[in-house]
Amino acid sequence: MPAKRTTRSKRPRPGRIVIDEVTPALDGGAFPIKRVVGEPVVVDATIYADGHDRLWCVVAHQPPGSRSWQLAPMHTTNPGLDRWQGSFTPSGVGLHRYRVLAWIDELASWADAARRKLDDNQEIGSDLLAGAGIVEQRSKVASTEHRVALQDAATRLRGGDSNVVSEVGASLDREPDGASVLGAYRAGFKAAAAATSKPTLDVRVEPDRAVFNTWYELFPRSWSTTDGQHGTFKDVEAQLAYVADLGFDVLYLPPIHPIGTSFRKGPGNRSTGGPDDPGSPWAIGSPEGGHTSIHPRLGTLDDFRRLVEAARDNRLDIALDIAFQCSPDHPWVTEHPAWFEHRPDGTIQHAENPPKKYQDIYPLDFDTGEWESLWEALLDVFLYWARQGVTIFRVDNPHTKPFAFWSWVIGEVQARYPEAIFLSEAFTRPAIMHRLAKVGFTLSYSYFPWRQSKQELTEYFTELAAPPGVEYFRPSCWPNTPDILTTQLWGAPRELFASRYFLAATLSPSIGIYGPAFELCENRDAGNGKEEYADSEKYELRQWDRNDPISIREIIGELNAYRFDQLALHTLRTLLFHHTDNDALLAYSKTPHAGPSVDPSRPHVATVLMVANLDPHRTQGGFVDLDPGALGVDPSRPYQVHDLIADRTFTWEGPHVYVELDPHEQPGHLFRVTQGSER
């Protein structure tokens, strides 16, 4: 023999079963998928072995802290392609684990072959003895509960009773219970699997809140009731009911820290600002403090704590803006010079994206040799505010800091505050936005502001609702932000603001607006060709008349109430678009995710169907082609759609229906779909 052989004598006999293409799995299991409590995890896998034996396959899953595995049986969805499916529904928050196990099912294989021989009138005496051997062997290790069934079957087989074949065969065609011979036999499989998928996969299970949330962003300094005066936390506290009554559940504040005076920006982002200008809240830090200090004109730490508590009394959580950058006056600039990049002339490089310059901001140097102390300090910022009662963070420009930093810092915060929510403000290339979602961000700002036509919205949301993205990337849809007034909204009528809110509110579980600019339909752009606001609140105080009759707060409040009530609007996964013959009409539906925590008899657990009018100027009508099956109704009988906004019920029949929408009356239909005896 020309070469030495591989030694195999110490190895166990290699397994015969292959478990492949397990889904859902992110990047081969490098990152957890995400779910909310009560939302099922449907696991698919390709499973096969050599030969003709039958397999038994299960999804094994394990809640956090447990060391034992629960088993959920799988069934074949496409035998020709060897695809199997099973599912489980995590019942609590935390990092659950799952994997696929498979066994050669000797008893099923035996019954299958014996049944075919019986059908062919072949002699099966020897087969009955073989079957007896199979169940007898298992009975020796079975629990008391199953041993009786197995011993009984063995006795009958030895006695030549071929009925056992058909009994096991019948179990094969449906899920066997533990009392059947096959069920008792399979119970023995719990000991050890013949094959286990690798690696074990993770699913991060979070409260509904991590997916479903409705944000209102405001600049506290503009909320004084006295014209021209710098607003305070107390001013905001006094007006919390306004935000709460609109149905928002997160109140998000831009940075609340001292603002630098060096290179302070003046109104309109002009570089001529002086100390009397308020400056940009994102130019963080002055001799009065940095990322853990409060701007003196907003109030004290006690004022802030009171605001957090008062908000909570109004079912509102405060979210803070975490922007890891410093004004030249930030204490860190002198205390930790190594955290900044110095140029050959000794100066610190201000932020820039040539030819753009941000002279009032120094970036932090994540490549510094002192990266560990920097990272610790940044973690401390999160932990400081968490101790003040804030666990929702909107993170500014995370894509300009290392992914490894976010993975670490989010993990550290969530280890102490599992409920912590991180919203990624990265309007950048898809690969980077998705990576941030994978490494830990709960939510991500999305391209929604720029998806405006029927085709754009359909394509974008179809992608967002599909795997693999839907397993981890949770878009937050904002029709506006202080940084973004899209060209579509320049000079736009209030009907377009209502339409954009309708779309966001019904397409996406996570949404937000920057107010009161949004509800007051602020449509004046900066006039420089950029998608920026005129008289941007980022650089000056604004006085808003929230009682201006142009306000669309009524429809916002109404939509937020329906969002809260209708479970179907708490998920993106079930989104389905329906064809319309008019490009100004966008039709889509959602069903609540199934799962044991959802009681289908409750009135808010219904399919909802939306038809949005994308034209803010004219009444638009057209035919919608519905898929009644996808709506959960029997297409052969009439069904009812109740428009929650107009409070009108229509009875429809078949898939082809006509709708008409006047933008001056309502931005869209929001139908609850029912059928039969239900009201």
Next chain:
Amino acid sequence: MPAKRTTRSKRPRPGRIVIDEVTPALDGGAFPIKRVVGEPVVVDATIYADGHDRLWCVVAHQPPGSRSWQLAPMHTTNPGLDRWQGSFTPSGVGLHRYRVLAWIDELASWADAARRKLDDNQEIGSDLLAGAGIVEQRSKVASTEHRVALQDAATRLRGGDSNVVSEVGASLDREPDGASVLGAYRAGFKAAAAATSKPTLDVRVEPDRAVFNTWYELFPRSWSTTDGQHGTFKDVEAQLAYVADLGFDVLYLPPIHPIGTSFRKGPGNRSTGGPDDPGSPWAIGSPEGGHTSIHPRLGTLDDFRRLVEAARDNRLDIALDIAFQCSPDHPWVTEHPAWFEHRPDGTIQHAENPPKKYQDIYPLDFDTGEWESLWEALLDVFLYWARQGVTIFRVDNPHTKPFAFWSWVIGEVQARYPEAIFLSEAFTRPAIMHRLAKVGFTLSYSYFPWRQSKQELTEYFTELAAPPGVEYFRPSCWPNTPDILTTQLWGAPRELFASRYFLAATLSPSIGIYGPAFELCENRDAGNGKEEYADSEKYELRQWDRNDPISIREIIGELNAYRFDQLALHTLRTLLFHHTDNDALLAYSKTPHAGPSVDPSRPHVATVLMVANLDPHRTQGGFVDLDPGALGVDPSRPYQVHDLIADRTFTWEGPHVYVELDPHEQPGHLFRVTQGSER
């Protein structure tokens, strides 16, 4: 602080670059992809970092036995999606390795920013100093060759020479050479990568022969020149020229071992066979020996060795059929009873797939406790025949033996005989066929026999030519085998046999026929509704008149010659279907794979275009919509197509051409496509 922090003090600063979605990669790198010598490996990856820095990315590749890496630069194919591409062409056989490396390109990032500032007329004195620092630092570790360029650039930058910015900028827009500043700077990257894709991937590079091969299967016992007499190796040897003249390069023999007498099958697979019947060659083993013995009526081992050598003189390699199963008379049955599964009554279970019974065959029990001695014995079978000069194996029913066995045994054989080729005879579900190809089989029988209509052929071959399958699954296309006479061929005219051969020969690099049944257009089925031959040679001797005028050997020989000559027919990867307006006409083209070993000026390196007539009865004509760009011709000028079969040249213009085919003249057009001054 409520919880203890993760200690990070011993760790290096985590990297900033992500390398993702590297292709080609099989199952995350669990299996090698496959290539032939001279065929490029085009590597794509998603690569990005936080921030705005520019990256430099390369494919690193390593031939077998080497410890150093060669670098091939990558370029962005879609910057918005962060997709990069690079390629290399393995120059020799063996297991090559490859991975993707990426660096933050500080000099490129600097030049990019400085260039934009210059364009905006900003002051860049400090930037020039920063640039000097970047190149100076690199010059300290640069090779002598590059140090000069870097030091010179630093000096000029310190002197305020902003031309360096545009020089580096110009290099950015094309691949920089080592003499440029950027080239000298990047040369320094070879030391260590900032990011490396994981895991390192493998590509198994094989000789052209592993992909391109043309098989002829015959039963030696039918090749006696005397009617009714059992043929011998000597008979085959005497008629090798017949097979060689037809242009085949592999001569494949069904099992040549002693045949058992217990339950010997009679003609027509009847269970009434007696010792005077020849029996099935797959019922291997008798007191005269087993898998390493030769059936006495075929000849001696010396006869066999002479046949192997004589075949080689005719440019033919002998392939043997390896069927791991035993007749009840096989020596192993008594020598190694533990290798077989015994039933409760002590008998050995014959092979069965109820209600079908194979009483003349015992399967080997791969689950036996003595699996190690069994595996070793089976390896010895391969090695025994390899020592007799046979390194091409057609493996019978590999899907009924464990994948782990094949992975091991093929690895062991190829470690000693790297040229060994294994053809998997598994007509089963796709997942299993593909797994066998992944674990080591060189070639795989395919569903070609049952893909007959234009739509079936288009769909199947489009799938076969696409990733991921094309990276490892090499279909061998056989219009017939001793086991398969498809219903399409029952009573079929010779024109259909010619058409099927034309399709196989031009669609697939690996093909084969079972002869002389095929070239003599044997079209009589067994009459039992199964796709089996009447008077099957598997159970009786046949006498064939190879000079029967019905023979299609002329077109077979011609097609085999064109297959050999035209490099484009040696690959599946470039297959492209073209639309025709007639369902009886199938149009498709192939181009030779590019690569340094291919000289495009040689006449056999041309695009070929096929139009097959799927109707064996009638002349069919129609329009073909060609993609001239895909054919490698300038669509604005006329181009020439030379039909190799008819030896006629047509000049075409534009994409829309008319073709007409009479099945009685030729089964299809096989055009060589040229343009310009070439004849």
